Amino acid sequence: MWSDVKPILRPRPDSNDDADYFPSTPRKDWSIGVAKVVSFLAVFMAGLILGSSINAHFGRFYTSQADLFFPRAVYSDCDGNCLSLKHFIKPSHLMHSMTDEELFWRASMVPRMAEYPFQRVPKVAFLFMTRGALPFAPLWDRFFKGHEGLFSVYVHSLPDYRLNVSKESAFHGRQIPSEEVSWGSITLVDAEKRLLANALLDFSNERFVLLSESCIPVYNFPTVYEYLISSAYSFVHSFFDDSKQCKGRYNRRMAPLIKLSEWRKGSQWFELNRELATSIIADRKYYPLFPKYCRPSCYPDEHYIPTYLYMFHGGSNANRSVTWVDWSRGGPHPAMYGAKDITVEFIQAIRNNGTKCEYNSQPTSVCYLFARKFAPAALEPLLNISSTVMEF
Template sequence: MALSSPMVLSLLLFASLTALLVLAPRLSPPPPQQPAADEQAPPATGSGVGGGGGGGGGLRGVGSRAGGEEADDLRLFRRAALESAAAAAGAKAAGPPKVAFLFLTNSDLTFAPLWERFFSGHESRLSVYVHADPAARLLLPPTPSFRGRFVAAKPTRRADASLIAAARRLLAAALLDDPANAYFALLSQHCVPLHSFPRLYAALFPPPPSPSAASAAPRRQRPRSYIEVLTGEPQMPSRYAARGGEDAMLPEVPYERFRIGSQFFTLARRHAVLVVWERRLWRKFRVPCLPEMAQDSCYPEEHYFPTLLDMADPGGVARYTLTRVNWTGSVEGHPHTYTAAEVTPGLVAELRASNHTHPHMFARKFAPDCLAPLLAIADTVLFKD
């Protein structure tokens, strides 16, 4: 009788609600955990750019489908090419042209603080994109330029066509993300800048000539891509045969059209569109190498891009890269890795030196312990032009 009184029932109801509120966090499934302030969880696969995107680029292996022609990649590439063509036919992008920095990584972005200093004050003229291996858990320094810039990605492995596919995803994401992106610099987590951003920007986008000089000068050429294109190298026959035998690349790529170059390049927008649209050569390069030659002669990422661009637009490429690599004393196909003790103003001057129109703007490969000495000379050497 007493339990049925309105006051008692109200008290019981109030007590039940209070207990529910207190115990709910313990009884309910926990909410999705966000990465810590200095940690970036490996993002899921997909086709967008954002804080939850991310995935592969480096040495980790999956099956031969890693570089395969999956439907989601095809949709991404087709959309990037078509929307870029539509944008080119319409109005020009508002604001100044931008340089898109494409980081291909399978480990921490150790040099993010150095890049942050390089980017500082020039954010309106650049974009950043990261393709990180989904199997890697990245502990990122709290630098704003890299936050939310992870593209949807897939696993990759060294000396495999999956590295080509990863670079194409970065290019496609950058093309779709901002029509102002006019140059696309592919870099690794081991790359560092050798000059200030204004020096790089002036090299890629030289000021137009004065009216009097323009009338006397020949017609200005379209922007060139800075990609290494070599032929006649001693390793070429074995590299070509490793693709599946001496006839495996025919008829699309005869031996005399096969090229070699650095994996890291800086492409003009029209060439970035070409890369994401192309499928004919990709069908050849995505085929795994012969197993007996895979360890020593299989580096498709060093052949696909220079071969494609040399066949499609030989006059539109500079035939050299802006990224310096030291192959002296290379071990198992890896270039020399600089350590902290080697970081000096003299090394920077040596790495900048070039026999081409532009000096080297970037360099690799640097060990993580180089960050502190590089930051120490950033303002007085690296970014002092």
């Protein structure tokens, strides 16, 4: 009877309940098994990560190679216009961060193809060099009105100066990046080249005329436009004489690049076609001689362009200026005309004063399209007679 009674099994004080219901496993073997599982999982995850990385690398490689031939999409940081022809042939903004060296390099680019892949209407670029205000802006605006698309305006002023003109003015937003300019120094030539280079960035600009804040037009826009666009020659005054103001300014250290027989003097106020303007911008051989050897009392702005064109483009130059200036009073500066000087007869005398010149190898009496120097007070009387005398 007592043999049929089974003893009640109680867990040992140091055992756990689960150990009495499952086959017993030594604690050491169980720990080793867990460690192996953890190690296996670690190795597995490392392999998975490494494999994904390699797959992504080769995927990007083959994708990038395929995109060379089968591009799938445009770059997201381009607004659709950054490589457009429109932005290349005519910059939408005049202000930029290029240095002069970068600007001149960019402006010296010349297409090898004779035909343009766009409808090109040749324009006249009016290059204004001024220290500050443009007192005759209202007169020029009247001159430009109604002829949009046939001209461009560029203004080189003191670096910190801002023109105060209305949004409707042809001068609004037309200032270029500029530097300080000193009369009689090489900085004047630098400013001229800066104006030319910025205007060359617009491929529609065909003629380039340099003007100052004291210049006025003496003919209407259609006459000026047709005269310049149809001319077979550029208009740069260039001459040589034995005077102290010409021969006396030559420095023999310019030889052999520039000989005395090639030395020339002329008016600063030029008019150039696109080919000659590009050639001047691209010159890095002869220009450096002028800041070195043409110093007061040698004035680079009176010698560099006249000399350079005589040496290399003499056959393309009419050898005269289209800007009238009165030097009859003597001195280092031309005569200045104010309000009391402005009469119908005076402007008519500038337009047709008996001077004879040649235009496209034919004699003409229309020799001057612009005139200087005029004081700001001359604006009002000029506006009063512009419609009857200048016809604008």
